[in-house]
Amino acid sequence: MTAVSEPTTEAELAAAVSEARAAGMPLAVEGRGTKSGIGRPAQAEATLSTVKLSGITLYEPSELVIGAKAGTPLAEIEAALAEKGQMLPFEPIDYRPILAGSGGPTIGGVAAGNLSGPRRIATGACRDSLIGVRFVNGRGEIVKNGGRVMKNVTGLDLVKLMAGSWGTLGVMSEVIFKILPVAETNATLLLHGLDDARAVEALAAGLGSPFEVTGAAHLPAGIDRVPTTLLRIEGFAPSIAYRKERLRALLKPFGAADVLEGEAAADLWRRVRDAAFLAEPRDKAVWRVSIAPSKAPSFVERLQALRDFRRFYDWGGGLVWIATEAAGDAGSAAIRTALAGTGGHATLIRAPAEIRAAADVFEPLPPALRTVTEGIKTSLDPDRLFNPGRMYAGI
Amino acid sequence: MGIAFPTPDEGILARREAITAGLARLVPPGGLVTAEDERRAFETDAFTAYRRMPLAVVLPSTTEEVAAIMRFCHEHGVKVVPRGAGTSLAGGAIPQEDAVVLGVSKMNRVLDVNFKDRTMRVEAGITNLAISNAVMAEGFFYAPDPSSQLACTIAGNIGMNSGGAHCLKYGVTTNNVLGVKMVTVDGTVVEIGGDALDAPGYDLLGLVVGSEGQLGIVTEATVRILRAAEGARPVLFGFETSEQAGAAVAAIIGAGIIPVAMEFMDKPAIEICEAFAHAGYPLDVEALLIIEVEGSDAEMDFTLGRIVEIAKKHGVKTVKESKSAMETAAIWKGRKSAFGATGRVADYICMDGTIPTGRLPEVLRRIDEIVKGYGLRVANVFHAGDGNLHPLVLYDVNDPDQAHKAEEAGNDILRLCVEVGGCLTGEHGVGIEKRDLMNVQFDPQDLDQQMRVRGVFDRAWLLNPAKVFPLDRRITA
Numbered sequence: 001m002t003a004v005s006e007p008t009t010e011a012e013l014a015a016a017v018s019e020a021r022a023a024g025m026p027l028a029v030e031g032r033g034t035k036s037g038i039g040r041p042a043q044a045e046a047t048l049s050t051v052k053l054s055g056i057t058l059y060e061p062s063e064l065v066i067g068a069k070a071g072t073p074l075a076e077i078e079a080a081l082a083e084k085g086q087m088l089p090f091e092p093i094d095y096r097p098i099l100a101g102s103g104g105p106t107i108g109g110v111a112a113g114n115l116s117g118p119r120r121i122a123t124g125a126c127r128d129s130l131i132g133v134r135f136v137n138g139r140g141e142i143v144k145n146g147g148r149v150m151k152n153v154t155g156l157d158l159v160k161l162m163a164g165s166w167g168t169l170g171v172m173s174e175v176i177f178k179i180l181p182v183a184e185t186n187a188t189l190l191l192h193g194l195d196d197a198r199a200v201e202a203l204a205a206g207l208g209s210p211f212e213v214t215g216a217a218h219l220p221a222g223i224d225r226v227p228t229t230l231l232r233i234e235g236f237a238p239s240i241a242y243r244k245e246r247l248r249a250l251l252k253p254f255g256a257a258d259v260l261e262g263e264a265a266a267d268l269w270r271r272v273r274d275a276a277f278l279a280e281p282r283d284k285a286v287w288r289v290s291i292a293p294s295k296a297p298s299f300v301e302r303l304q305a306l307r308d309f310r311r312f313y314d315w316g317g318g319l320v321w322i323a324t325e326a327a328g329d330a331g332s333a334a335i336r337t338a339l340a341g342t343g344g345h346a347t348l349i350r351a352p353a354e355i356r357a358a359a360d361v362f363e364p365l366p367p368a369l370r371t372v373t374e375g376i377k378t379s380l381d382p383d384r385l386f387n388p389g390r391m392y393a394g395i
Numbered sequence: 396m397g398i399a400f401p402t403p404d405e406g407i408l409a410r411r412e413a414i415t416a417g418l419a420r421l422v423p424p425g426g427l428v429t430a431e432d433e434r435r436a437f438e439t440d441a442f443t444a445y446r447r448m449p450l451a452v453v454l455p456s457t458t459e460e461v462a463a464i465m466r467f468c469h470e471h472g473v474k475v476v477p478r479g480a481g482t483s484l485a486g487g488a489i490p491q492e493d494a495v496v497l498g499v500s501k502m503n504r505v506l507d508v509n510f511k512d513r514t515m516r517v518e519a520g521i522t523n524l525a526i527s528n529a530v531m532a533e534g535f536f537y538a539p540d541p542s543s544q545l546a547c548t549i550a551g552n553i554g555m556n557s558g559g560a561h562c563l564k565y566g567v568t569t570n571n572v573l574g575v576k577m578v579t580v581d582g583t584v585v586e587i588g589g590d591a592l593d594a595p596g597y598d599l600l601g602l603v604v605g606s607e608g609q610l611g612i613v614t615e616a617t618v619r620i621l622r623a624a625e626g627a628r629p630v631l632f633g634f635e636t637s638e639q640a641g642a643a644v645a646a647i648i649g650a651g652i653i654p655v656a657m658e659f660m661d662k663p664a665i666e667i668c669e670a671f672a673h674a675g676y677p678l679d680v681e682a683l684l685i686i687e688v689e690g691s692d693a694e695m696d697f698t699l700g701r702i703v704e705i706a707k708k709h710g711v712k713t714v715k716e717s718k719s720a721m722e723t724a725a726i727w728k729g730r731k732s733a734f735g736a737t738g739r740v741a742d743y744i745c746m747d748g749t750i751p752t753g754r755l756p757e758v759l760r761r762i763d764e765i766v767k768g769y770g771l772r773v774a775n776v777f778h779a780g781d782g783n784l785h786p787l788v789l790y791d792v793n794d795p796d797q798a799h800k801a802e803e804a805g806n807d808i809l810r811l812c813v814e815v816g817g818c819l820t821g822e823h824g825v826g827i828e829k830r831d832l833m834n835v836q837f838d839p840q841d842l843d844q845q846m847r848v849r850g851v852f853d854r855a856w857l858l859n860p861a862k863v864f865p866l867d868r869r870i871t872a
Binding site: 060061062063064065085114120121124125127128137141142143144145147148149150151152153154155156157158159160161163164165169180181182183184201204207208209210212236238239242290291292293294315318319343344345347362363365366368369372373375376378379380391392 | 510534555579591593599606624691749819841842843
């Protein structure tokens, strides 16, 4: 795995894929490789990087749309948006705290991982904002799907397939997102001392209110000294002043709420977004569990089989981050047994390569969906060139 | 009229009786429609210029029945055209002579409401509005609100990835559905997604939504429900030019304001809708924006204050706020019945292209030129925030020449949408209507890739086979 190809144009990218296809050479597909530790260790013989496909190709603030070549640093996109008071709505997680990566993630990597953060509960995931892609498929063909307008139902939505496919279906060359204005101000209500079940109830009360909660997380003891439950609202100043008081009154049954604002609040939400609470100790494995919020606390209760673990909740309880002993299967069996019948699923985000090679990193699929998934892979990448085995063995 | 249908399979037509007899064994009495006069109700949808009599119509009541029907049709090589309420404006539910129509309208129950997780599980034949009505008393609603929401089903909404007037803030169907139960072409029942915010593996749900019934028959859906805002207030802004209206829209968004809806009407549309709904639309302006904001009274006052300030800078001529729930209802009735109201004054075809909003004044001018060039008239209503246009090309259905010209004008308008960086369809779907224009928007390798993905689900082209992809070049792998 020494050869690294860094095409500088989409045409070169397509040529590189065609060459690899002719040579039967499986490729590790990446941007800057900040998330290369996620997934099963791919069986690739060379690396194809989009890092030199860089630059913003389209930005129309009044149309709420931005497009960029896949290798564009996320930081460059966020800086351009910030200059116009706008943002990527889905608040993409930065995995560097967890994975101890250096360099910066690319926008293509954000799309390939469907990386979303706390605001996912209000404005959708990365896949909801991603409206257009260009990519090279496993035949070396350049394919476009979606476009630069936010209402578009023309043909099959392959954009959604590319989001979260971890580079296994095609190599993205360009991505287009719909965006939103940054709110004028924000406030975070903090409740203290709630157990997990009670905290998720409080978050549900906030999310089920008309007051537009855009962040809903719970940090149990072990993350914070005292359990802390967070609800964020964003908007114009008079609206925030009003909603803050209404929410405080609504949440009274759960205790008196403190308010956090400004940089302190922003920093706390950054840590929630990046699961930074679980970054240390570095020798622990980290799991990401997606589940209906009301089922989350009892799922966590069923984890007693794990001798030692820490967890916190985002998405109103619907996203549970868990740190476990990085030994054996890193808790895979215990977590998945506890998830059985809930409709939830688990992804192993951080673990030594030998564990990721042996355990199911992504949730195993039921047979009918496994068949469809194999078919989708074949339809886009017939020779299994791209990140083979990264998500599932044989795919 | 110019849209071709495939030549019916003589072998299937010859076996019609055996096929209907086989289907009759799979559904309870009343679940199979064979009489010609009863089948006629299913020969078209809301794209009424085209119609074909289906082989038979089957109306199952359960997922198991759907699975049995699909197994049977798959075994016998019979094509299946899925149908919700038949409100497609793109001909998405129009059958063909050698196909069975599978309608899901009998499957219309609410299965589960979960206010804590803000989700709801429904059968796919439930109407869009019935979903919201089921949770309205608790203050919740299902967000996408197509104009046909009284009649259209969630099955059809999923098929077409339907939008509505409020998707600027709340998104379209794909952003509001969490899971589906789907029967594949060979009768296998699969669960895709569920009640969590994301699902493992590839985003198959995102692929299924908007796939126009080509990947399977959706029989159940889990949707997100939202708590309604404390209040909502639409305001009418009249402008002397569409350029001013368009610039105001851009400036509102530029000021960091995302209203829940921003709807545009031109003068012909204003006149038609006002005559129908008596909504108090100003008749002395060239362009009207309906801008709706949400929140408490004070919040709405604040946001509207900012919007009015911006509108004034862009030369707004009239500003009229809704003063009561009745006025609000009338304002929306006028907009949502735009198509119906237009139907009272002329026949029309409704286009659905999307454009980058910055190109709005130019596109409106060119639409006017295109339609005038064919000697016809046009009324424009559209979702201004997202650039989704609905030009209504008016014509006389009894005049074949006019009908042909209307179709040509419509096609020219869609080519224009693609030319300026937009797309053929924003929320109605491709169906048969825009099928032959797909080559305008996509290169061959783009369509080939889509068809290869389609082929994963339906290798033999049995499911809604005459839709979306041009007939002359069909591949499966």
